Amino acid sequence: MIVWRGTLAWHMGQLQSAERRVLSDWLIYCADPLGPVRERRPAAPIPLVHADHLIDQASAHGVICALLRHFPPFAEDTVFEPFKEKARSRHRDGLGWNMVLRSHGEAVMAEASELPVTVVKGPVFARKIYPEPAFRSYGDIDLLAAPQAVASLGEILKTHGFELVNSSPETDPQEWSWLHRENDKLLIEVQTDLVHAPSLRRAFSLTYDTIADDPQGPAALLLIALLHGALGQHYSKLQHIVDICQAVRALDGDSERRRFEILIERANTRFICVTGLELAGRILAEPRCLELARMLGSVRYGRLASLLIDRSVVMSTIGEGRWLHSWRRQAFRSLSKRNLRQLA
């Protein structure tokens, strides 16, 4: 993985901004698991010399499977065959790793079934909101646990070969990192709040109790996708945007939309949800995201948030663009903190 990142930085350093834009256009065009919208097909083709960059970016953004399925030259142009095979190899490695993680996660959860613990993010998104699990890669297993379950869960993890390597913050841990003794890439993270930063937790939080009545239902999944994208990763991957769109598509009917609103109020996350829905709706042209954002109503600083976090910030994850846009992510984080919990 470390070698991978070095290669990515070197590749991206060679592209001009117009070339990066073409790559971004194609990644966004291909990223939707339900298939691209023909009318949005980019006019400019990807030059063969940039095909490696495209694959590297797709991997970094977590959309390599979608690229394989939807990038027209992979189906139409034999000249791209070596790059298609490279993309398949990356996708195959990711799938294999997903299977390793899933196997360990399922074994742990089978023993923890009576505890107030639920798997969140990657494996659940893959299974519940994507048309095929292969579309959603993930690098670790995240567990959201009620505080009283953490000690028992720790004992279960030990019996399955995991060792505690880190807990944070030191004074009042809310997050524990467990690595497998025989594979130091195999990570299970236990959290009691999906909002990790103590300073942000003054504004909002998402604990097991917030979603306990249906932790893997559509409303909970959408809330988690929005929080994960905004706070966990500051929208650093196109995958986060796809998660939000897929979760919105899975939110079916008025009762689920009402439940989503209830969860928003419990977690005090209206700002995060409205701005995230608007962002995903604009980037992937998914009207249901925009409709849901309108239904939730406007939020203070919403307009400023849309100027800070836009397509260019999401797609600048790799290369020098990331540093140019880091101030925008920090400013968005500051805006989020201003959304202080209302006193009763």
Place this chain on the structure above:
Amino acid sequence: MQKRGVNIEDMDGELILYHQGTRKSIHLNESAAVVWKLCDSQRTVQQIIDVLAEAYPDAKSRIQSDVWYSINGLMREGALRLLPPGSEKPKAEA
């Protein structure tokens, strides 16, 4: 017969198997994936060879060795086991 404890992911005609016991991932290309899918406890190895030879007559001369190569490899990795002759399950009634 396909062994239990094997998770399967389909990758556009190829398969990735994950054996929970050995904690190994096994990648099957398209032809090996076809062999795997035919190992359904209802066919003998010869029947699998016959099915493939009929489907791919141009490759008939290679199919027997390819099938045995795939099956032996999968057995070595613990993803398959051969049942004694006569153990094939009858096909379910429609």
